[in-house]
Every structure is written in structure tokens, then in C-alpha cells.
Amino acid sequence: MWSSTYGVSAGKAYQIDDADLRIITNQGSRRLPLFGTPVTILIGTRPYVLTSQALFAVDASKEEISAVLRLDRSYSGAVIGKDDRIYLLGADALNAVQGSQTKFSILYTYALPSAPDRMFLLPSGNIFFSGQKSFVYDPAAKNTTDASPGWTLKKPSMSGNVLIESEGSSLHFYNVLTKESAKLDLASEVKQIAVWRDKILASTSAELMLVDPLSARIVTRRPYLSISRLSAVDSDTIAVALVPDGIITMSLPSLEALGSYNASCADGGIGYPFFGKPLFICGEKLALPGGTRETEPYLVQPVKPQDGSYYALQVGAFSNLASVGPLMERLANQGLPYYTLEDASMTKFRVGYFKTRADAERIRSYLSDINAWIVTEKNQQNLIHSIHDLNHDVRPDGIVAKADSVIIITLRDQTWIEVLKASKLPESATEVYLQGNKAYAKLEKSGLRELVLPDSTQ
Structure with a gap:
């Protein structure tokens, strides 16, 4: 790996942005301030972060530098080798540093024969450098040997001992050990490449392929449209991809579809594998399936529809989809399943579904500030629901408050909104939220209080 803004180790993920290191768990995230511009994350026996001004060791258990x-x-x-030996790439030299939890030791500096653009750690512990001239450095012998592939490298990737680079609709391969080259034509332009273990993932505008670099052959291919960003990590068995209408996950190595999520983010956002789940990051916001309040419910997922007649609440209609974000986020934060309808030049947003008008009216009274009204539906649409764990038959899936009362809903059969509990609060609430199977209200005077729910939700 040349450089990475994301890494996972021992149940935690590490991500760098423009200034800080973010440590992510199932419970949320914590930021560690760094000085200098972050360059890459290194995962050895512990995490390390390289910035433009310093090298940091991270105590994973204490979550501190x-x-x-x-x-x-x-x-x-930088790359990290055996026993946390770290190699830093300068303009014309390689610096070897011994990492540990409490201190760093500078080992030596090696003058490079030419200025490389990138470097990759090989399985042998040697280091491959790419640039105008490509060569391999042996740390034990402290010498270099030529390893030019026969073409000018631009932005290569490395899987094992095989160098990979895309050009138009082709993938080029170069085995650093055998000096053998190969080419694979994918018929369509290669859009994204991600390395996964000893294989690579390559996407075109219409397909995703798992390719074996050693044989230069396609192992698996499946149709996936318009993947704009692709992410995989060696320790996980899912890949995460951004597509125009959200985020999708695929099983590895089969590439079978696992899930499809609506992930709205003004800046595009980014998705990563997180121990079998998709992690979505949009600025300061995080989302994980089954996440807590700290991993804010920014992802939403489709819920299977059923046939029938029912009621819904129309909560808005927009001609400009750019203005929809705040409403979508609010509905997701409250756990209310919603759907959209295209009507001429307008997009209608509706909350549903309810079996009776009385049920719809009960929820509508809690959405009076956005002027929701009841409509009758005949044809069901795919519901969109904030990411909560929907595996239980009865559990809290949404919570809405007004004045000094609160209503908690559940989603029966992944379709019907039903009131699980309605409570009169002793004073006004400034905030309400769900965490797992529990509901909480932050009261103006008394502070945070847990709301007692029916036993069937526990």
C-alpha cells in the first residue's frame, strides 16, 4: 500500500482527514489532533500516522498519542515492515525508523539512486520504488536492483509482487520477481481499482470484476452500474462502493450484492468496510448499521414493501432536490420511514405506512411544525428507513417529541408504522433519541432520562 487514509485493527478503524486522526468504534468516534498535514496511516503492532511534520504512535487501548x-x-x-520498522520516503533518500509504543529510534538513512514517486512493501520485506526509474531496495543488504517494467508508471497499485496499472480499458501487470509482463483487456474503460488480499477489484461503468494479478485473468464479474469510489481492506470480506444514489456492499470474493443504502452527502462522502459493515463518513458525521447516537443515523436503507391499502403523511414536495437534504436528515434522525414520488416536476416526500387513519393522525400531530397531511395510498413504494437493527419483531425504530410528550414507534413487518409507546414527560424535552433497544429524553431541568419501554423490546 502506497498511502492510506483508512486502516483497521483490533475492532477499531483509523481515518485521517485534513488535520486529525479519527478513531472509530461501534460506539462512535474520537478525534486526536495532529500537527502537520496528515499523509498516511500505517498499521503494525499498533497504528502509526505520518504527517508533514511528525510521525505519531497511537495507543489503541487508551485512544491517545x-x-x-x-x-x-x-x-x-511511508511503509511499515516486520516488527514495526517504518520506512519514510524523502525527496532523494529513504529513512528507516524503529517504531514502538513509547519512542521512535532513527536507524539509518539510505541515498536513493533516483527520485521515486511511490513505494510499496513486497512480501519478502524488500521495497519497490516506482518513478522515472523503478527499482527494488533490499533493507538487509542495503542495495538496489533495477525493476523497470518497460512502460512509464503513473499511479500504479501493488498486489503481492505484482504491479498493476490501468490504461483505458486495459490492465497492465508486471511481476517484480519474475520480470514478466501481462495485459488484460476489459472491453470498457477502467474507472476504479482496489487491492484486496492477493486480488484486485476493477470497476467499469457497468461491471465490477475480481482479477487475479498473477494469471492476469478475471476470477469473478458481476454487473454494477456507475461505481464512483471503491474500497476494500484485506482483513474484511466485503467491498464498499459509492454509486449515484447511495452506497452498496458486495461479498468477497463472490461479488454478490449484500446491501444497498441511501447515503446522502453534499460533499459526496466516502464508504469503507468496517468489520463486515459499511461505514459511511460525511464530514463530521458517521453512520454504521445498528450504530449508536454517536455514529449518527446518516445512512438509510431500503425496507421491503408489501401490497395493500393504507395511509401516509405527505411532509413536503420539492422542485429542487438540492433543498431536500435537511428534511431527509430529520426524518432519518427521528427513525421515520419515508418514500418519494415523482409528480411532473415535483418530488413528493411521504412518511408511511399506516394501516388506519387514526394511526396516521397520531404521528401527524408530532410533525405539525412541517405541515404534514394525511394521504391515501394504493400502490406501495420502497420505504427508506434510518439504519437501526430491524431484525427484531418488536423494538423501537423511531422517536418523535413535541412539547412535554414523546411518541416511540416500531416498524411491523418492515412496512407498518405502529405506536410502541406514548409518554407524557414531567417537563419539556430538548432532545430525544434511541440507542439500541433503549429510548432517552434530555429534559430541560432534570437532564438525561431513560424512557421505560414495554418488555417485548428488551
Whole structure:
């Protein structure tokens, strides 16, 4: 791996942005401030972060910085080898540093024969450098050997000992050990590449393929449209991809579809595998299936529809979809399943579904500030629901408050909105939310209080 903004280790994920390191768990995230511009994350026996000004060691259990090495120059990248030996790539030299939890030790500096653009750690522990001239460095012998593939490298990837680069509709392969080259034509332009273990994932405008670099052959291919970003990590068995209408997950190595999620983010956002789940990051917001309040419900997922007649609440109609974000986010945060209808130049947003008008009216009274009204439906649409665990038959799936009362809903058969509990609060609530199978209200004077729910939800 040349450089990475994301890594996973021991049940936690580590992600860098423009300034900080974010440590992510199932419960939420914590930011550790760094100085210098973050360059890459390194995962050894512990996580490390390289910035333009320093190298940091992270104590994973305490979630804090445990050691810092200030740098007298900037480095464009780094790789980590056996026993946490870290190699920093400078403009014309390689610096070897011994990492540990409490301190760093500078081992030596090696002058490189030419200025490389990238470097990759090989399975042998040697390091491959790419650039105008490509070569392999042997840390044990402290010497280099030529390893030019015969074409000018631009932005290559590396899987094992095989160098991979895309050009138009082709994938080029170069085995650093055998010096053999190969080419694979995919018929359509390659859009995205991600390395997964000893294979690579390659997407075109209409397909996703799992390719074996050693044989330069396609192992599996399946139709997937318009993948804009693709992510995989060696320790996980899912891939995560961004598509125009959200985020999808695929099983590895079969590439079978696992889930499809609506993930709205003004800046596009990014998705990563997180121990078998899709992690979605949109600025400061996180989302995980079954996440807690700290991993805010920014992802939404489709819920299977059923046939029948029923009621719904229309909560808005928009001609400009750019203005829909706040409403979608509010509905997702409250756990209310909704759907959309296209009508001429308008997009209608409706909350549903309800078996009786009385049920619809009861929820409508809690949405009076957005002027919701009851409509009759004959044809069901795919519902969209905030990511909560829907595996239980009866559990809290949504919560809405007004003045000093609160109503908690459940989603029966993944379709019908039913009131699970309605409570009169002793004072006005400033905030209400669900966490797992529990509901909470933050009262103006008394602070945070857990709401007692029926036993069937526990």
C-alpha cells in the first residue's frame, strides 16, 4: 500500500482527514489532533500516522498519542515492515525508523539512486520504488536492483509482487520477481481499482470484476452500474462502493450484492468496510448499521414493501432536490420511514405506512411544525428507513417529541408504522433519541432520562 487514509485493527478503524486522526468504534468516534498535514496511516503492532511534520504512535487501548517523532523534512509516504520498522520516503533518500509504543529510534538513512514517486512493501520485506526509474531496495543488504517494467508508471497499485496499472480499458501487470509482463483487456474503460488480499477489484461503468494479478485473468464479474469510489481492506470480506444514489456492499470474493443504502452527502462522502459493515463518513458525521447516537443515523436503507391499502403523511414536495437534504436528515434522525414520488416536476416526500387513519393522525400531530397531511395510498413504494437493527419483531425504530410528550414507534413487518409507546414527560424535552433497544429524553431541568419501554423490546 502506497498511502492510506483508512486502516483497521483490533475492532477499531483509523481515518485521517485534513488535520486529525479519527478513531472509530461501534460506539462512535474520537478525534486526536495532529500537527502537520496528515499523509498516511500505517498499521503494525499498533497504528502509526505520518504527517508533514511528525510521525505519531497511537495507543489503541487508551485512544491517545503515545509517542511523537518530529521530522526535520517532509516525507511523501511511508511503509511499515516486520516488527514495526517504518520506512519514510524523502525527496532523494529513504529513512528507516524503529517504531514502538513509547519512542521512535532513527536507524539509518539510505541515498536513493533516483527520485521515486511511490513505494510499496513486497512480501519478502524488500521495497519497490516506482518513478522515472523503478527499482527494488533490499533493507538487509542495503542495495538496489533495477525493476523497470518497460512502460512509464503513473499511479500504479501493488498486489503481492505484482504491479498493476490501468490504461483505458486495459490492465497492465508486471511481476517484480519474475520480470514478466501481462495485459488484460476489459472491453470498457477502467474507472476504479482496489487491492484486496492477493486480488484486485476493477470497476467499469457497468461491471465490477475480481482479477487475479498473477494469471492476469478475471476470477469473478458481476454487473454494477456507475461505481464512483471503491474500497476494500484485506482483513474484511466485503467491498464498499459509492454509486449515484447511495452506497452498496458486495461479498468477497463472490461479488454478490449484500446491501444497498441511501447515503446522502453534499460533499459526496466516502464508504469503507468496517468489520463486515459499511461505514459511511460525511464530514463530521458517521453512520454504521445498528450504530449508536454517536455514529449518527446518516445512512438509510431500503425496507421491503408489501401490497395493500393504507395511509401516509405527505411532509413536503420539492422542485429542487438540492433543498431536500435537511428534511431527509430529520426524518432519518427521528427513525421515520419515508418514500418519494415523482409528480411532473415535483418530488413528493411521504412518511408511511399506516394501516388506519387514526394511526396516521397520531404521528401527524408530532410533525405539525412541517405541515404534514394525511394521504391515501394504493400502490406501495420502497420505504427508506434510518439504519437501526430491524431484525427484531418488536423494538423501537423511531422517536418523535413535541412539547412535554414523546411518541416511540416500531416498524411491523418492515412496512407498518405502529405506536410502541406514548409518554407524557414531567417537563419539556430538548432532545430525544434511541440507542439500541433503549429510548432517552434530555429534559430541560432534570437532564438525561431513560424512557421505560414495554418488555417485548428488551
